[in-house]
Amino acid sequence: MSYTDAFFYFFAALTVGSALVVTFSRSVIYAAFALLFTFLGVAGLYVLLQADFLAVAQIMVYVGGILILLLFGVMLTTRVTNAEITTGTVQGLPATVVVGILLGTLILLVSRATWNVQESLPDVTGTTTEIGERLLTTFLLPFEIAGILLLVAIMGAAMIARSTDKTKEAA
Amino acid sequence: MIPISHYLILSAVMFTIGCAGVLTRRNAIIIFMCIELMLNSVNLTFVAFSAYLGDSAGQIIVFFVMAVAAAEAAVGLAIVLALFRNKKSVDINDVNILKW
Amino acid sequence: MQQLLQDTLATAPLGVTILLSLVVILLHSFVKNSERAQAMVSVAGLAIAAAAAFWTFPMRGTAFSGMVMTGGYASAMSVLFIAGAALTILLARDYLGKIGADFGEFHILVLLAVTGMMAFASGLDLIVTFIGLEVMSVCLYVLAGMTRGRLEANEASLKYFLLGAFATGFFLYGIALIYGAAGTTNLAAIAQSASARAQDPLFLAGCGLLLVGFAFKVGAVPFHMWVPDVYEGAPSVVTGFMSTAAKASAFAAFMLVFIAKFDIAHGRISLALAMLSVASMVLGNVVAISQTSIKRMLAYSSIAHAGYMLIGLAAGTPAAISGVLFYLLSYLFTNIGAFGVVSIIENEKQENVSIESFAGLGTRRPLLGALMSLFLFSLVGLPPLSGFFGKYYIFYAAIAEGYTWLTIVGVLTSMISIYYYLRVVVVMYFRSDTDATAVPVTTLGTASLLLSAAGVLVFGFFPRLITDIADTLF
Numbered sequence: 164m165s166y167t168d169a170f171f172y173f174f175a176a177l178t179v180g181s182a183l184v185v186t187f188s189r190s191v192i193y194a195a196f197a198l199l200f201t202f203l204g205v206a207g208l209y210v211l212l213q214a215d216f217l218a219v220a221q222i223m224v225y226v227g228g229i230l231i232l233l234l235f236g237v238m239l240t241t242r243v244t245n246a247e248i249t250t251g252t253v254q255g256l257p258a259t260v261v262v263g264i265l266l267g268t269l270i271l272l273v274s275r276a277t278w279n280v281q282e283s284l285p286d287v288t289g290t291t292t293e294i295g296e297r298l299l300t301t302f303l304l305p306f307e308i309a310g311i312l313l314l315v316a317i318m319g320a321a322m323i324a325r326s327t328d329k330t331k332e333a334a
Numbered sequence: 335m336i337p338i339s340h341y342l343i344l345s346a347v348m349f350t351i352g353c354a355g356v357l358t359r360r361n362a363i364i365i366f367m368c369i370e371l372m373l374n375s376v377n378l379t380f381v382a383f384s385a386y387l388g389d390s391a392g393q394i395i396v397f398f399v400m401a402v403a404a405a406e407a408a409v410g411l412a413i414v415l416a417l418f419r420n421k422k423s424v425d426i427n428d429v430n431i432l433k434w
Numbered sequence: 435m436q437q438l439l440q441d442t443l444a445t446a447p448l449g450v451t452i453l454l455s456l457v458v459i460l461l462h463s464f465v466k467n468s469e470r471a472q473a474m475v476s477v478a479g480l481a482i483a484a485a486a487a488f489w490t491f492p493m494r495g496t497a498f499s500g501m502v503m504t505g506g507y508a509s510a511m512s513v514l515f516i517a518g519a520a521l522t523i524l525l526a527r528d529y530l531g532k533i534g535a536d537f538g539e540f541h542i543l544v545l546l547a548v549t550g551m552m553a554f555a556s557g558l559d560l561i562v563t564f565i566g567l568e569v570m571s572v573c574l575y576v577l578a579g580m581t582r583g584r585l586e587a588n589e590a591s592l593k594y595f596l597l598g599a600f601a602t603g604f605f606l607y608g609i610a611l612i613y614g615a616a617g618t619t620n621l622a623a624i625a626q627s628a629s630a631r632a633q634d635p636l637f638l639a640g641c642g643l644l645l646v647g648f649a650f651k652v653g654a655v656p657f658h659m660w661v662p663d664v665y666e667g668a669p670s671v672v673t674g675f676m677s678t679a680a681k682a683s684a685f686a687a688f689m690l691v692f693i694a695k696f697d698i699a700h701g702r703i704s705l706a707l708a709m710l711s712v713a714s715m716v717l718g719n720v721v722a723i724s725q726t727s728i729k730r731m732l733a734y735s736s737i738a739h740a741g742y743m744l745i746g747l748a749a750g751t752p753a754a755i756s757g758v759l760f761y762l763l764s765y766l767f768t769n770i771g772a773f774g775v776v777s778i779i780e781n782e783k784q785e786n787v788s789i790e791s792f793a794g795l796g797t798r799r800p801l802l803g804a805l806m807s808l809f810l811f812s813l814v815g816l817p818p819l820s821g822f823f824g825k826y827y828i829f830y831a832a833i834a835e836g837y838t839w840l841t842i843v844g845v846l847t848s849m850i851s852i853y854y855y856l857r858v859v860v861v862m863y864f865r866s867d868t869d870a871t872a873v874p875v876t877t878l879g880t881a882s883l884l885l886s887a888a889g890v891l892v893f894g895f896f897p898r899l900i901t902d903i904a905d906t907l908f
Contacts, residue, residue, distance in 0.1 A: 182352070185351075208341070217396055229403060266347065313401060
């Protein structure tokens with residue numbers, strides 16, 4: 164086993180283990196911190212897949228942005244000092260069945276499928292230039308629409324989260 | 335050399351874990367975290383295919399997914415906050431005026 | 435540079451709508467209390483966008499390196515979304531003032547949702563389809579919860595958001611598997627090699643997951659659980675917009691990806707579509723009978739109508755597609771009208787939406803009563819209203835394709851629907867009103883209702899106006 168293989172199994176274990184904690188932990192705070200390790204594990208896997216730029220973006224966007232936002236959400240919506248912060252689960256049995264079927268099908272598919280892909284990864288020295296060029300040429304339109312999406316998100320979030328007292332003031 | 339199927343099985347497992355969380359958890363914020371898990375597993379699938387196909391389009395798609403995830407996070411948390419302000423709870427079982 | 439200019443001109447409806455929303459944002463930011471002006475600017479700008487859509491209609495082709503479709507189908511669908519948005523904005527003027535939610539953001543979000551719908555319905559690359567879908571959905575999550583002090587609205591918006599984001603996960607996983615199997619996300623390139631891939635389990639699984647995502651967005655059984663709650667909890671004019679324009683764009687993208695020009699699954703999904711269709715028609719119509727709230731009743735009826743349209747998708751012939759397009763147009767005018775009447779009957783607290791509150795409307799407010807009856811008759815599918823021809827074209831095309839059993843289910847469930855639609859008409863005309871709450875007169879709202887009614891009547895009497903165009907879209 165080469166050292167990249169060892170890294171793969173390490174990151175895979177980190178990702179799956181912390182994902183399990185996110186899903187099954189009774190504490191919202193623990194779940195949020197476990198999510199941090201999932202994001203880091205995925206970033207590590209991106210590095211193994213030679214997506215260096217994406218790995219950095221993953222850490223900046225998910226860890227630096229989305230996770231912080233989630234933590235704000237947790238802090239603002241739970242009274243941290245009391246026991247309310249733990250949460251239970253519902254509908255265990257039907258969920259187990261659905262999830263079991265889904266997992267079985269997906270793994271069966273992946274192991275059965277034939278891949279028309281190369282056997283080894285090509286040596287690339289960096290993906291940033293190519294990604295940047297294609298984003299502003301071939302993918303120009305989705306890039307612009309993604310800009311609109313972010314505009315919508317900013318406006319929408321501000322509109323919904325504004326306190327209700329100002330409702331009358333604004334109207 | 336890790337074969338591509340390892341990455342795909344890993345992301346299938348992650349996707350199902352996230353899916354299980356969405357179906358079983360009651361806290362709206364945890365449900366949202368599980369959705370983020372699902373999106374991350376999809377991203378991993380895209381990057382794995384992108385690397386093994388030698389095509390950078392998959393990585394570019396992941397950028398768009400990240401933008402979408404960020405937008406959804408902002409709007410989703412705003413919605414959760416608005417609900418919490420009126421109801422003092424983010425448990426989806428408490429949210430049942432309209433029959434869940 | 436030349437190419438970029440050409441592409442921008444060919445996608446003019448999209449560009450005009452984006453510019454328009456920026457103008458409205460500036461108006462909202464710098465001019466105090468300009469909500470009325472914003473609404474007027476929005477409607478005027480949408481008229482320009484519609485003109486741009488007519489102008490680009492002959493420019494059939496692709497733009498932005500094969501990312502979107504231009505002209506033909508894309509232009510026709512743009513006109514549909516623009517009409518829905520304009521009617522909604524007109525209806526919303528007095529309604530939003532009444533419920534104390536007269537926010538300028540409403541217009542901006544409706545306009546941006548229209549841009550999302552246009553991208554969603556004309557994307558020739560699954561990435562554009564996906565981003566367009568998200569722009570539309572995020573706008574709708576916010577619009578559903580815009581009356582943020584009201585618990586029902588918070589709840590509707592949270593359910594819509596969580597289930598919508600969950601469906602997005604499936605949609606994306608489908609795209610990822612298709613990308614892995616085909617090596618590209620471009621529909622034309624996928625379609626070229628699709629027949630070679632007809633047995634590839636990965637490709638089929640990708641199509642299946644994508645199908646789940648679409649079924650969720652159009653509200654087909656068994657992915658319909660969000661529909662009644664969201665339609666009931668959201669402000670009525672927003673519900674009208676969601677149930678028509680948003681559903682139309684989901685169907686338009688559905689047809690573009692799976693059926694119309696780029697048949698990526700080569701007819702393998704038609705049985706699955708038929709199953710979804712039967713489940714939606716039966717469940718929607720049966721459950722609608724027992725509803726007491728008119729908004730929930732219309733929500734279940736909307737599930738049933740998605741079922742009728744899925745018959746057309748299952749048949750999948752060009753005739754069926756033009757039938758579905760006709761149905762979408764007819765449903766747009768009819769349902770915006772029906773929810774518009776509901777929004778006028780509602781009181782300040784957004785109550786008064788039980789079927790009983792329509793008692794005596796026919797004598798109290800003859801015009802509103804007559805309009806509501808017209809919309810309900812069109813939903814039933816009585817000739818010569820447009821709802822009848824929508825069903826007729828779809829059923830006819832389905833029989834030609836050998837889906838006679840599906841058509842029989844469609845006709846039988848339509849019979850059931852007569853009961854619950856006509857019950858409202860009976861309550862309006864043959865029940866005296868219990869509480870005589872004054873229903874306010876709204877000029878713009880009534881104008882919008884009259885326009886919708888005109889649509890229902892004109893396309894009912896002259897269906898060829900639309901079908902002639904619908905046959906030449908590709």
